[in-house]
Amino acid sequence: MTMMDDKDFLIKHIRNAFITSDDTGMCEMIIEPDDVEKSRTSPSDGTVPSSLSDTGIDSSDTDMPHSYDIQPEMDYGAHRRRSNTAQRLERMKKEKRNQTKIKHIPWRTVPETTDDKGRYFEKKHIANVDREPKSNMVSLLSHQLDEADIMGENPFKEYVRFDGKATIGLPTKKIDIFLTMAEPEDRPYPLTIVCLASAKIQDLIGLICWQYTQEDREPLLNENREMYCLRIAEDDGEVDIDFPSLDNREPLSKFGFNKLALVEREAPPSSPKTSPVVTVNIPNRGFNKFQINSPSILMKEILQKVIKRRKVKQRQGLKYNLEKQEEPGIAVDLEAPLGFMNTLEFCLVRENSTRGEMEIEESFTSDMARSLTSHQYKSYIVYMVHKWRANIEVHLGISGEKVEIDPISSKSSSKLFRQRAVTYDADSIAACDMLEEKSTGRCLFRLTYSSDYKHHDFEADLETATEVVEKINNILELRLSPIRKEHVAHRDRRSHRKRDSLKLS
Incomplete structure (x- = not known):
């Protein structure tokens, strides 16, 4: 009987092949305990009892073979480590690919003379090139950096x-x-x-x-x-x-x-030795003069000087511009300097208006007069704007203590959609802002109330809407309730975030 016919030899050979070719070590941990168990239960030559192991330690008959416990440090996962055989095959493939790039030239061993060897291995002559010393060599990057320093920084x-x-x-x-x-x-x-x-x-x-x-x-x-x-x-x-x-x-x-x-552009005229004096005329209200230090001042700065001197509050739908005194109806470029205007006399007008209109005169009232009259009760007839039904005509009563909304009764109005009269304490009002100025001369304004920023929208003519918004804002500035403070802080945060986003874009 040969070794190939011995079953025990073949089984041991196969198991040994599994153990030696497995890098994970699992075959060794599973197969070896099985061999030990068989050696316990199978008598060999009668000299070792089945109850003793190879080491002489007693083995209990009740001990059952079990699987090896999985430990956290065992290398199991979605990706199994490659065996040594797979790694050897990969190295062999790489070596084979590298060998394809090598060209083999056979050398024929034939008797050759010294002249033939000189022809095959001809000596090449390398001309001496005079090179500069290393200390004088300058890299291309260093040369470009030096040139950039000489050129200076781009001002734009x-x-x-x-x-x-x-x-x-x-x-x-x-x-x-x-x-x-x-x-x-x-x-x-x-x-x-x-x-x-x-x-x-x-x-x-x-x-x-x-x-x-x-x-x-x-x-x-x-x-x-x-x-x-x-x-x-x-x-x-x-x-x-x-x-x-x-x-x-x-x-x-x-x-x-x-x-x-x-x-x-043509160069502005040379500034005189004395500072120029700019005159700004206000229709039906006189004029103001400003001494300017330099003709390079922008026109928008001059506009701000006039508004500050006259104590005019600019709001949405109520803004002002400058015109040259001799060119009515043509607004100047507020981003342009004074030196390019070729004049020192201007006129202040309201946007979308002419110099002859009287709205400009009515807007120039002192802060003290507005403060004294803002707390007095006054009622206005306006329309409350609704999204899903027709606008409702109401009485809007305003005083320094409260704001009342009292609908004007109408026989045709339905009980289901009838507007109820409501009253809001002045401290619960957060803001009153102009929303839109229509081409028909009507304006929309919004009354914001409560800490949840609920609101009512109203529609009225431009004069009434401007007066209502101005009256309520004067009351809010004097009272400065907690709701008003929170609303102003929230509005400032939103404007800062918007400016920061514009700078980043």
């Missing part, structure tokens, strides 16, 4: 965020810009700009100046962006002087021009 770097070449997923616009300040031979060749469609004209001008400076063009630009403007240009670069320059405050998406020209 803040506008690089509007460059559309470096953005993905945002709408952009490609425009050819003709440079009127360039040399005559360079003017026919425009500068191509890719700008974000959400940018304003003033941002586009800054981006043009940034790219112009970045490309080292000549001549150098003035660092003041407001010295330049954009005009409509023909395909050959000729500026169309019949149209004014684009308004710096307008968004770029509003215009459909693909070719524009960057034009340098």
